[in-house]
Amino acid sequence: MKILGISAHYHDSAAALVVDGLPVCAVQEERLSRRKHDAGFPLSAIEWCLDHAGLQPDDLDAVVFYERSMLKFERILTCALRAFPRSWSSFPHAIKNSLGEKVWVRGIISSQLGVPRKKILCTAHHASHAAAAFLTAPTRRAAIITADGVGEWATLTVGHGERKADGSTDITLLREIRFPHSLGMLYSTFTAFLGFNVNEDEYKVMGLAGYGQPTMMDQIGQVIRRTPDGAFALVPDYFEFQTTAGRSYSAKFVELFGPPRKPFDPIDPDTSDGRRFADCAASVQRVLEDTLVDLARTLHAETGLTDLCLGGGVALNGLANARILAESGFERVFVPSAPGDAGCALGAALYADRLYFKNPDREIPDHPFWGPAVDAKELARVASEDSQSVEELDEPALIDRIADELAAGKIVGWMDGASEFGPRALGHRSILAAPHAREMRDRLNRDIKYREDFRPFAPVTPIETADRYFELPPGGARLARFMSGVFPVRPEWRSKLAAITHVDGTARLQALERPMAPRLYALLEAYGRRSGVPVLLNTSFNVAGEPIVNRALEGYSTFRRCGIDALVAGQVVVTKRQGGQA
Numbered sequence: 001m002k003i004l005g006i007s008a009h010y011h012d013s014a015a016a017l018v019v020d021g022l023p024v025c026a027v028q029e030e031r032l033s034r035r036k037h038d039a040g041f042p043l044s045a046i047e048w049c050l051d052h053a054g055l056q057p058d059d060l061d062a063v064v065f066y067e068r069s070m071l072k073f074e075r076i077l078t079c080a081l082r083a084f085p086r087s088w089s090s091f092p093h094a095i096k097n098s099l100g101e102k103v104w105v106r107g108i109i110s111s112q113l114g115v116p117r118k119k120i121l122c123t124a125h126h127a128s129h130a131a132a133a134f135l136t137a138p139t140r141r142a143a144i145i146t147a148d149g150v151g152e153w154a155t156l157t158v159g160h161g162e163r164k165a166d167g168s169t170d171i172t173l174l175r176e177i178r179f180p181h182s183l184g185m186l187y188s189t190f191t192a193f194l195g196f197n198v199n200e201d202e203y204k205v206m207g208l209a210g211y212g213q214p215t216m217m218d219q220i221g222q223v224i225r226r227t228p229d230g231a232f233a234l235v236p237d238y239f240e241f242q243t244t245a246g247r248s249y250s251a252k253f254v255e256l257f258g259p260p261r262k263p264f265d266p267i268d269p270d271t272s273d274g275r276r277f278a279d280c281a282a283s284v285q286r287v288l289e290d291t292l293v294d295l296a297r298t299l300h301a302e303t304g305l306t307d308l309c310l311g312g313g314v315a316l317n318g319l320a321n322a323r324i325l326a327e328s329g330f331e332r333v334f335v336p337s338a339p340g341d342a343g344c345a346l347g348a349a350l351y352a353d354r355l356y357f358k359n360p361d362r363e364i365p366d367h368p369f370w371g372p373a374v375d376a377k378e379l380a381r382v383a384s385e386d387s388q389s390v391e392e393l394d395e396p397a398l399i400d401r402i403a404d405e406l407a408a409g410k411i412v413g414w415m416d417g418a419s420e421f422g423p424r425a426l427g428h429r430s431i432l433a434a435p436h437a438r439e440m441r442d443r444l445n446r447d448i449k450y451r452e453d454f455r456p457f458a459p460v461t462p463i464e465t466a467d468r469y470f471e472l473p474p475g476g477a478r479l480a481r482f483m484s485g486v487f488p489v490r491p492e493w494r495s496k497l498a499a500i501t502h503v504d505g506t507a508r509l510q511a512l513e514r515p516m517a518p519r520l521y522a523l524l525e526a527y528g529r530r531s532g533v534p535v536l537l538n539t540s541f542n543v544a545g546e547p548i549v550n551r552a553l554e555g556y557s558t559f560r561r562c563g564i565d566a567l568v569a570g571q572v573v574v575t576k577r578q579g580g581q582a
């Protein structure tokens with residue numbers, strides 16, 4: 001059975017293809033359209049998926065949309081009407097958006113793909129998140145928590161899943177919290193208040209939190225009411241996202257937390273405003289973590305299960321994930337490589353396969369590499385045409401050569417095989433560098449990523465050596481498989497790993513098993529032989545404002561525009577020709 005999953009029209013559109021119960025490929029539209037967080041109908045992603053599998057739209061047994069658009073429309077309409085006349089200015093925008101794109105999604109899919117309407121299904125948004133988290137994890141029974149900004153009405157669900165011995169699958173969502181009460185919206189409100197882009201820059205809030213102290217818990221306690229079991233309600237007076245698209249916090253919120261930060265103002269934690277912003281970030285981070293830990297602890301007691309699967313955009317919060325693992329009682333915590341809405345494309349297809357069509361359970365390969373493969377010949381061609389230095393090396397020579405470059409302080413663009421599905425670079429579209437000196441972090445921020453210097457870079461190390469450099473709790477290595485947890489760097493290593501150690505002594509580690517990315521693993525070993533420390537800085541291969549590179553051509557274009565010294569795809573190594581940048 002061939003099932004296409006689609007996520008679209010909110011942010012991070014994506015398509016995924018499941019054939020005979022297994023993922024074949026999955027890609028975010030932004031990687032192909034080159035528009036960051038592209039929310040449009042993912043026609044390029046769909047075309048690529050079908051092309052990759054050699055299928056025509058006619059061959060599909062079902063196309064599954066990742067949410068119930070009518071229910072979502074009902075929420076938008078209800079909230080707008082409840083707030084009328086206050087919502088009047090945003091009302092036409094909300095309605096037009098829904099009428100134009102979201103509600104009539106069956107018609108859009110049918111007309112774009114030429115697939116009959118009866119083959120088009122919709123799953124509930126959080127069921128898609130739950131399926132993406134549970135069905136891709138190597139576990140047979142697990143509790144499930146999904147949390148995001150909002151889907152149709154639900155913003156958070158708890159439940160459990162089971163892959164049964166008879167091949168059937170069960171996913172039961174026990175309870176949900178509904179809009180406007182939303183942990184994701186609370187965090188996004190602070191994201192906006194702190195002058196960052198909502199639905200894009202939530203991770204900057206987490207980075208900024210490291211500079212602050214949670215001194216504003218009393219104030220936060222006024223905007224979110226919590227119960228010991230993890231349930232919560234936002235106090236509506238402090239928020240406006242439920243009534244208007246343009247502003248997420250109210251005047252009362254500003255009375256409580258002070259004036260918001262202007263987007264282009266610098267953040268200096270040594271000034272009083274800078275400290276206030278960092279403390280705001282630390283405080284909202286703390287309440288997010290506390291609430292999720294309470295929810296997880298309650299669900300652990302209720303289900304008695306040892307495994308927990310986390311889905312939804314909130315599961316990108318690595319600090320919260322690490323605390324859930326350490327404090328909730330679950331022994332293992334699984335977060336997929338794409339827990340956000342893009343991952344719902346895969347989740348929706350898997351949900352339809354197992355739960356709707358009741359196809360038998362299949363073991364899903366435990367890796368994130370479902371996107372387009374890089375073409376080394378393309379890199380060699382464009383670099384030669386551009387008169388850059390191009391070499392083709394056999395594998396041992398290439399690994400040695402790149403390890404030498406890294407040990408000499410060079411920055412390497414590393415493209416290998418199929419691209420990652422999800423927002424993290426996990427070794428197939430990565431920028432790699434030596435992790436030791438703070439200057440390397442500053443150089444990457446200044447010459448390559450063009451971004452704020454308060455944001456940390458992530459390290460990658462073989463799973464066997466992770467414990468030597470990082471304080472991993474039991475189960476921590478699993479969370480670090482897809483860079484889903486933030487853990488302390490061992491104090492004695494912090495100064496020696498200064499480029500990847502955040503101001504609070506932590507790092508968002510990737511603990512790599514050889515079979516997942518054997519070439520990167522070999523490179524880490526070779527680098528370890530040179531430096532004594534098999535750890536590399538691993539950041540996504542893109543510059544600020546652009547999606548992660550996909551094709552060799554995009555990697556090359558990025559390499560030419562910024563301070564990357566060497567570029568690898570397959571067996572091809574490109575270095576900048578001496579004496580000329582242009």
Ligand SMILES: [Fe+2]
Nearest residue numbers: 148312313341
């Ligand atoms: Fe979502």
